[in-house]
Amino acid sequence: MNQPSFLDYRLSEDIQRALGIMKYESPTEVQQKVIPLALERKDLVVKAQTGSGKTAAFGIPVTELIEWEENKPQVLILTPTRELAVQVREDMTNIGRFKRIKATAVYGKEPFSKQRDELKQKTHIVVGTPGRVMDHIERETLVLDKIDYLIIDEADEMLNRGFLADVEAILQELPRDRVTMVFSATFPNDIERLCQKHMNEPVRIAIESSGVTASTIEHRLIEVRREDKLTVLQDVTVVENPDSCIIFCRTKEHVDTVYGELDQAGYSCERLHGGLEQEDRFAVMEGFKMGNFRYLVATDVAARGIDVDNVNLVINYDVPMEKESYVHRTGRTGRAGNAGKAITLATPHEASSFAPLRHSSNSISQRWMRRTQRKSRATKLRSKRS
Numbered sequence: 001m002n003q004p005s006f007l008d009y010r011l012s013e014d015i016q017r018a019l020g021i022m023k024y025e026s027p028t029e030v031q032q033k034v035i036p037l038a039l040e041r042k043d044l045v046v047k048a049q050t051g052s053g054k055t056a057a058f059g060i061p062v063t064e065l066i067e068w069e070e071n072k073p074q075v076l077i078l079t080p081t082r083e084l085a086v087q088v089r090e091d092m093t094n095i096g097r098f099k100r101i102k103a104t105a106v107y108g109k110e111p112f113s114k115q116r117d118e119l120k121q122k123t124h125i126v127v128g129t130p131g132r133v134m135d136h137i138e139r140e141t142l143v144l145d146k147i148d149y150l151i152i153d154e155a156d157e158m159l160n161r162g163f164l165a166d167v168e169a170i171l172q173e174l175p176r177d178r179v180t181m182v183f184s185a186t187f188p189n190d191i192e193r194l195c196q197k198h199m200n201e202p203v204r205i206a207i208e209s210s211g212v213t214a215s216t217i218e219h220r221l222i223e224v225r226r227e228d229k230l231t232v233l234q235d236v237t238v239v240e241n242p243d244s245c246i247i248f249c250r251t252k253e254h255v256d257t258v259y260g261e262l263d264q265a266g267y268s269c270e271r272l273h274g275g276l277e278q279e280d281r282f283a284v285m286e287g288f289k290m291g292n293f294r295y296l297v298a299t300d301v302a303a304r305g306i307d308v309d310n311v312n313l314v315i316n317y318d319v320p321m322e323k324e325s326y327v328h329r330t331g332r333t334g335r336a337g338n339a340g341k342a343i344t345l346a347t348p349h350e351a352s353s354f355a356p357l358r359h360s361s362n363s364i365s366q367r368w369m370r371r372t373q374r375k376s377r378a379t380k381l382r383s384k385r386s
Contacts, residue, residue: 006060009035014098015064022094028053030207034181035061043202044181045195049331052207054183055091055153062149063096066124072146075125076174078167080157082107082129082278083285088153089127101125106132106142109278116141130158130166137173147174155184155191157328164190171198185327216334220343223351230261233317236343237267237295242313244288247297248329250318258317259297269295300325309335316344 004027006019027035030048037044038061048054062075077092079085089105096103106115106128112135119126119141126133126142136142150171152158158167171194180199184191195202224232237245249255252273259271270284270293288296289308300320311333320326326344333340 004032009039009060011060011064012099015060015095018095018097018099019060021097024056028057030054030205031057031060033205033207034058037203037205038062038179038181039064041065041179043179043199044205045187045199045202046181046183046205046207047185047187048183048205048207049185049327055088056095058151058153058181058183059088059092059095062125062151063092063099063101065149066096066099066101068099068101068124070124070146071122072143073119073123073126074146075149075151076133076144076147076170077125077127077151077153078130078133078158078170079127079153080129080161080163082109083281084154085127085129086282089125092125092127096124103127106136108132112139119143130163130170133170134166137170144174147178150174150178150180152180152182152184155182155194156186156188159188159190164194168194168198216339217330218339218341219330220341221351222343222345223348224345226347229317229345230258232345233258233315234262234265236315236345240313240341240343243294244291244308244311245295245313245315246311246329246332247295247315247317248320249297249299250320252299254318255297255299262295262297267295268293269297272296272298274299300329308332309338311335312338312340314340314342316342319344319346319350 006016006024006027011019030046030052031054034044034046034054034057038058046054046057048057058077066074075092077085077088079088085105085107089103092103093101095101101124102122103125104115104118104123104127106119106126108129108131115132115136116139119136128136133142137144152167158164180202182191182195182199182202187195222232222236233247247258249258252275255271255273259269262269270287272281272284276284284296287293297317314330314333316326316329320329330340330342333342
């Protein structure tokens with residue numbers, strides 16, 4: 001059976017050249033299903049987990065279809081976070097680089113005047129958070145009459161963050177003959193109603209995976225007393241010795257504590273949470289993507305804002321509150337067909353009720369933990385001797 005190729009879609013030479021430089025060799029499952037239909041200008045409702053390649057799934061066809069000569073925005077992409085808006089803008093710019101596609105990101109906590117000036121220039125794609133996009137619409141600094149394509153990315157997170165009203169208000173302002181694509185890991189009832197109300201006979205695509213996360217990810221649940229978490233965390237990092245690792249905490253206070261302990265222990269690490277200035281957050285994300293440090297300690301703000309293919313370990317220092325959060329956290333590893341590992345540290349009470357990994361038996365976790373501790377002690381001893 002022939003390996004699928006981006007050549008199958010008869011894309012322009014400019015787009016093919018960009019994909020070659022980006023090392024896009026073979027389309028993922030979601031790309032195989034979305035790209036042909038998007039090129040036919042179909043409305044799409046796509047259920048796909050994070051890390052499945054969905055940004056390129058909509059990015060490739062819309063950059064192909066954009067008319068370069070048109071000065072007004074033709075594509076509007078809504079994202080739930082500033083970090084994701086910046087990431088998507090970069091991806092769209094890279095895919096459309098030889099077609100000279102101009103993408104602009106608009107989001108809060110950045111000067112409105114700077115974004116206004118950017119939108120006055122030739123702009124093909126606008127990527128933004130719903131609140132700031134609505135601000136630009138109300139102040140008439142974002143022109144919508146040439147919008148041909150609307151993409152709503154991470155729709156379930158829009159709902160979680162209370163942005164659905166803004167999304168609906170934006171939909172009311174857009175041209176009715178547009179193409180609409182909605183991407184989400186889950187489809188709660190409110191998202192379903194939004195799709196039914198504002199889309200034109202959408203084609204539904206579901207990218208299924210075994211279990212709650214991608215099959216390329218190995219999952220481990222370690223029962224640990226709360227007071228032992230920091231020690232166990234360091235044991236795990238010594239044994240796993242990852243090239244790139246994200247450690248997730250529920251609060252910025254926990255991030256600061258874990259980061260402080262690791263930094264003091266000599267780890268190559270940085271932290272990321274909502275309490276940092278926006279400029280500092282972007283600098284940390286860029287440094288992580290470039291491999292300037294191995295460990296990133298973060299709140300869930302990073303779960304949807306970092307697109308790095310070579311993260312080989314995710315550690316849940318704090319158990320996520322919801323199954324969807326677990327999916328998005330662990331989706332930072334095992335991307336682009338690479339193998340990954342996700343390890344969750346849970347108190348006995350948390351472990352007994354943690355649905356995503358309820359199938360993991362305590363005996364397996366305990367045996368693995370004892371083996372981890374033995375390896376960790378041996379590694380530390382060798383390090384001291386050397």
